[in-house]
Amino acid sequence: MNKETSLGNNKKKGKGLPLGLLLAIIGLLALAGAAFMLFRDTTPPVIAIGPDMELIGKQSEMNIVVEDPGSGLKSVEVVAVQAGKRITLLSETYAGTVMRIEKPLSLAELKEGELSIEVTAMDGSLYPFGAAGLSKAQKTYVLDTTPPRIFVQSHTNNLNQGGCGLMIFALSEKASSAGILVGERFFPAYLQPDGNGKFLYYCLFAHPWDVKSTDFKPMITAVDGAGNSAKRSFNYHTNARTFRHDRINLSDSFMEKTIPEFQGLVPNEGSLLDQYLYINNEIRKQNRAKLIEFSRRTSPVMLWDGPFVRLPNAANRARFADARDYMYKGNKVDFQTHLGLDLASLQHAAVPAGNAGTIVFADFLGIYGNVVVIDHGLGLQSLYAHLSSISVAVGDTVAKGQLIAHTGSTGLAGGDHLHYGITVAGIPTQPFEWWDASWIKNNITSKLQ
Incomplete structure (x- = not known):
């Protein structure tokens, strides 16, 4: 009985492995796994050279990006080749596991002219003995460091x-x-x-x-x-010029008549005054930004000739750069600058094109109501606002004096009139100058000769 028990215990002990042997096996498996990964990585590093353009200058940002998510990077070398001379811009080796590097390149040692950037990268793979882990990339540039005179x-x-x-x-x-x-x-x-x-x-x-x-x-x-x-x-x-100061008195009846035209553009909350002030401020900013956007749709050459024509038989109701205080129930509630001329004639008067050009906008534009914008070239554009009707479309070519619209009271208009504006690069300027033949001769056309 005791003999059998003793024999059984010895059999149980024989089923286990010695601790030292077990650790050795685990170590061998780890080494085998690492070796497998090193031999298994047959994808070489990926190289990107920037910028992606041929012509570079003193301020250009040149850089390289090298990635190897497999076994990691072992070394990277960057060489500039110019006029047969090789200049090393970067040479690094990596002892640990580095999967990605991004390095700026200095242009200080390079001269103007054609050059080539060559990048060589090696990863840590062993199959087949390093050849699969080697990448090379090259890009040609022309270096120009001389600014224009x-x-x-x-x-x-x-x-x-x-x-x-x-x-x-x-x-x-x-x-x-x-x-x-x-x-x-x-x-x-x-x-x-x-x-x-x-x-x-x-x-x-x-x-x-x-x-x-x-x-x-x-x-x-x-x-x-x-x-x-x-x-x-x-x-x-x-x-220097001194501009007039004016007051605009707001009434509930005016706001009740005006605000519905901006349905969908104004938050439906707050009082009539709150909504009006939103239009007079936020929408005004949006509309003026649009004028700058329109200015980019311009001809690189002059399309106009001679003095601009104005709305016939019209009286001035407001002038350019009038500073306006907006009053409500005796209190100042807002301030804006009027950046055009308000011209009043007959109701629904015919509006002529100020000069020859191309229509770049013909639609509703917030505070200006129905609007036509004509491009006259070189960023010079004329604006016709608060219109009751429009007779032209975007892309149309118009002649000086051609009928383009009729006056009205759309947008933030207190009555039937034409808001006439002149913009340069989208910036409102004094329209009077463009009606003056002497000013045009002295300041514009004489320089063209």
């Missing part, structure tokens, strides 16, 4: 606060962007097709009504295709 052609530039002028300048090369910067406002310039071999640009720009003469500092700017930029000032003289 600016040559001023218009040496006399006289402006009025709220008005505009024309600057003509030439560049040493074609620009990706050029124009005049006034504070944060940008007035694009347009390359002319008849530059006689020069890169000649025309730029209509404004002295905005809300910029003091002491703060008005226009600057020509140009950026070439490689991102190199240049700036320069120029000679000018500007005249």
Whole structure:
């Protein structure tokens, strides 16, 4: 009995493995798994070289991205090849597991001209003995570090606060962007097709009504295709102007008549005054942003000729840049600036096109009601608002004096009249100037000769 029991116990003990042997087996399995993964990784690293353009400049951001999610990266080398010379921009090895690197590349040692960027990356795989883990990539660039040179052609530039002028300048090369910067406002310039071999640009720009003469500092700017930029000032003289101050009295009856026209655009909450103020502020901002958007749909050449025509037999009811206090029950509730001319004639009077151009908008536009916008080229556009009817469509070409609409009281209009505006790059400017043949000759057409 005891003998059998003892024999049985020995059999039970024989079923287990010694601890040392068990740990050795686990270690071998781990090594085998690691080796399997290393041999199994047959996908080489993935390389991306940026930027994805041929022409680069001093400000261009060059970088490489190398990824290997399998066995990880072992080494990365980046070399620039230029005029037969090889310049190492990056050389790194990795002891641990690095799956991805992203590195900026310095252009300091490179010269202008064609160059090639070569990237070699190795991952940590062993199959088949490193060959499957090797990647190479190459990209060719042209490095341009010279900014465009600016040559001023218009040496006399006289402006009025709220008005505009024309600057003509030439560049040493074609620009990706050029124009005049006034504070944060940008007035694009347009390359002319008849530059006689020069890169000649025309730029209509404004002295905005809300910029003091002491703060008005226009600057020509140009950026070439490689991102190199240049700036320069120029000679000018500007005249300060004082604009009128006016009061607009709001009544419940006026707001009850006006607000329904904005159904779907105004939150249906708050008092009549709350809704009116939303229109006069938020929708006004949206509408003025649209004028800037329309200005981008412009011809690069002048479409107009001679003085603009105005609404016949019309009296001025409000002027450009009138400062307006809005009063309700004796209290000031808002302030806005009137950026156009209000012209009153007969009810539903025929509205002529101010000058030749192309229709870029003909529809309802918030505070302006029914609107027509005509593009006259170089970012110059005329606006006709509060219309009762519209006789043209987007894309139509119109002649000076052609019937385009009839006056009305749509939008935020207190009665039948025409709100007439002139914008340059979407910025409202003084319309009077464009009715004046002498002003046009002295400030625009004489420079074209």
